[in-house]
Amino acid sequence: MAEELAPGPVVILDRPQMGENIGAAARAMWNFGLRRMRLIAPRDGWPNPKAVAMASGAGRLLEDAALFETAEAALGDLSTIYATTARPRGLTKRVLAPEAAMREARARMAEGERVGLLFGPERAGLETAEIVRASAIVTVPVNPDFPSLNLAQCVLLLAYEWRRQGEAVEPALAIPRGGRPAEHLEVARLLDHLVEKLDEARFFYPEAKRESMEVHLRNLFHRLELTEADIRTLHGVVRALGRGAG
Amino acid sequence: MAEELAPGPVVILDRPQMGENIGAAARAMWNFGLRRMRLIAPRDGWPNPKAVAMASGAGRLLEDAALFETAEAALGDLSTIYATTARPRGLTKRVLAPEAAMREARARMAEGERVGLLFGPERAGLETAEIVRASAIVTVPVNPDFPSLNLAQCVLLLAYEWRRQGEAVEPALAIPRGGRPAEHLEVARLLDHLVEKLDEARFFYPEAKRESMEVHLRNLFHRLELTEADIRTLHGVVRALGRGAG
Numbered sequence: 001m002a003e004e005l006a007p008g009p010v011v012i013l014d015r016p017q018m019g020e021n022i023g024a025a026a027r028a029m030w031n032f033g034l035r036r037m038r039l040i041a042p043r044d045g046w047p048n049p050k051a052v053a054m055a056s057g058a059g060r061l062l063e064d065a066a067l068f069e070t071a072e073a074a075l076g077d078l079s080t081i082y083a084t085t086a087r088p089r090g091l092t093k094r095v096l097a098p099e100a101a102m103r104e105a106r107a108r109m110a111e112g113e114r115v116g117l118l119f120g121p122e123r124a125g126l127e128t129a130e131i132v133r134a135s136a137i138v139t140v141p142v143n144p145d146f147p148s149l150n151l152a153q154c155v156l157l158l159a160y161e162w163r164r165q166g167e168a169v170e171p172a173l174a175i176p177r178g179g180r181p182a183e184h185l186e187v188a189r190l191l192d193h194l195v196e197k198l199d200e201a202r203f204f205y206p207e208a209k210r211e212s213m214e215v216h217l218r219n220l221f222h223r224l225e226l227t228e229a230d231i232r233t234l235h236g237v238v239r240a241l242g243r244g245a246g
Numbered sequence: 247m248a249e250e251l252a253p254g255p256v257v258i259l260d261r262p263q264m265g266e267n268i269g270a271a272a273r274a275m276w277n278f279g280l281r282r283m284r285l286i287a288p289r290d291g292w293p294n295p296k297a298v299a300m301a302s303g304a305g306r307l308l309e310d311a312a313l314f315e316t317a318e319a320a321l322g323d324l325s326t327i328y329a330t331t332a333r334p335r336g337l338t339k340r341v342l343a344p345e346a347a348m349r350e351a352r353a354r355m356a357e358g359e360r361v362g363l364l365f366g367p368e369r370a371g372l373e374t375a376e377i378v379r380a381s382a383i384v385t386v387p388v389n390p391d392f393p394s395l396n397l398a399q400c401v402l403l404l405a406y407e408w409r410r411q412g413e414a415v416e417p418a419l420a421i422p423r424g425g426r427p428a429e430h431l432e433v434a435r436l437l438d439h440l441v442e443k444l445d446e447a448r449f450f451y452p453e454a455k456r457e458s459m460e461v462h463l464r465n466l467f468h469r470l471e472l473t474e475a476d477i478r479t480l481h482g483v484v485r486a487l488g489r490g491a492g
Binding site: 027028030031032033056057058092097098099140141142143145146147148149153156157160163164194197198201202203213216217220224226229230233234236237238240241242243 | 344386387395447462482487
């Protein structure tokens with residue numbers, strides 16, 4: 001798969017609306033050498049001739065782009081995900097500027113991790129349910145009086161930061177985790193396991209509070225940067241507790 | 247004159263062609279707080295309704311923009327000029343990346359100098375006669391296989407660099423937690439609660455592995471940077487799971 005050999009983080013566009021914007025995002029990526037794109041349920045279907053027309057010289061990124069139905073599938077094999085959004089919306093999650101995020105991303109990729117940059121739909125931006133999946137939030141430090149970046153500009157700035165820092169990676173910045181970092185899908189499955197057991201125990205009560213309780217729990221576990229060993233331990237914990245003192 | 251009071255370098259567009267691009271450049275400037283624009287002989291005259299339509303929220307920059315007939319007049323009062331161009335064209339002139347250029351620009355403006363960023367026409371870019379006027383060349387480190395930045399993107403990246411270097415605090419250090427951070431003892435008590443329930447469920451087996459399993463669990467939870475709300479949630483989770491599906 002071409003994607004395996006290419007450098008740089010994966011760019012994931014969540015439910016992009018206009019084909020032109022997908023093409024412009026591809027151009028912005030390729031301007032700074034990023035070439036791995038994933039699409040989650042583009043509004044106007046895929047492939048999209050308007051995206052191809054806009055991408056011009058970066059059309060190969062669109063040909064190679066991987067299409068997914070859900071965020072969970074698109075993010076499944078990634079271990080570090082940066083969600084670009086202006087508003088943290090009360091979630092407990094690290095908020096990084098592009099500079100710090102790309103510095104960390106480089107260090108983690110140097111350790112063999114799979115890193116993704118997640119961008120929301122043009123109008124509404126990422127929803128809480130998607131932000132929750134991220135390891136950290138990236139916020140571009142725009143003028144608070146005029147925070148009007150469009151999708152392709154946001155991709156451009158992240159891609160620029162990635163490349164800018166490319167000349168000298170300080171090994172000291174590598175943040176070793178004890179063991180292989182968990183992939184997104186492994187964390188998602190742990191959460192499914194936990195939620196299932198909590199359902200059996202009627203934890204989500206009253207039902208009206210279920211959604212916010214589940215968001216809180218999922219956000220908590222996705223931000224933990226768990227390792228594969230942690231995942232196994234926590235499955236064991238959930239299983240043991242679910243079994244109870246019997 | 248408003249320009250005198252505004253922060254940041256002056257952005258000079260040399261013979262811009264499309265009004266839309268002038269408006270997009272104004273937006274890019276204002277996104278990162280630059281607000282002083284000068285125009286040298288725009289192709290379609292000035293003012294230009296298409297520029298105004300594109301600028302939307304950044305329209306005031308166009309109203310305040312100063313119009314000049316020649317580069318010499320537009321650059322006349324500046325002491326440091328950075329010319330953005332991809333190709334140094336054999337001139338003996340310093341070539342800086344945006345990062346180094348904006349660092350130098352900040353230092354010089356702090357000394358009281360007047361600094362300008364000079365951008366050429368969309369198609370052809372700056373001519374040698376204009377590049378010669380500059381103190382240094384700024385070249386954005388684009389992918390050599392796809393050096394396709396447009397005018398507004400180039401302005402955006404320079405403006406971003408300007409603002410990025412002005413952030414007083416490393417944004418990476420801002421880690422807002424949703425609520426009061428948990429105290430160590432609160433985490434320790436949560437762990438005691440968890441270990442108690444796990445003991446009831448005979449999780450720590452065989453006994454010889456108990457110590458390393460418990461160390462792993464405690465290390466995991468102490469590194470999570472939990473909030474007080476997280477602690478309450480997790481107590482609830484442990485309690486619910488411990489109760490089981492009864």
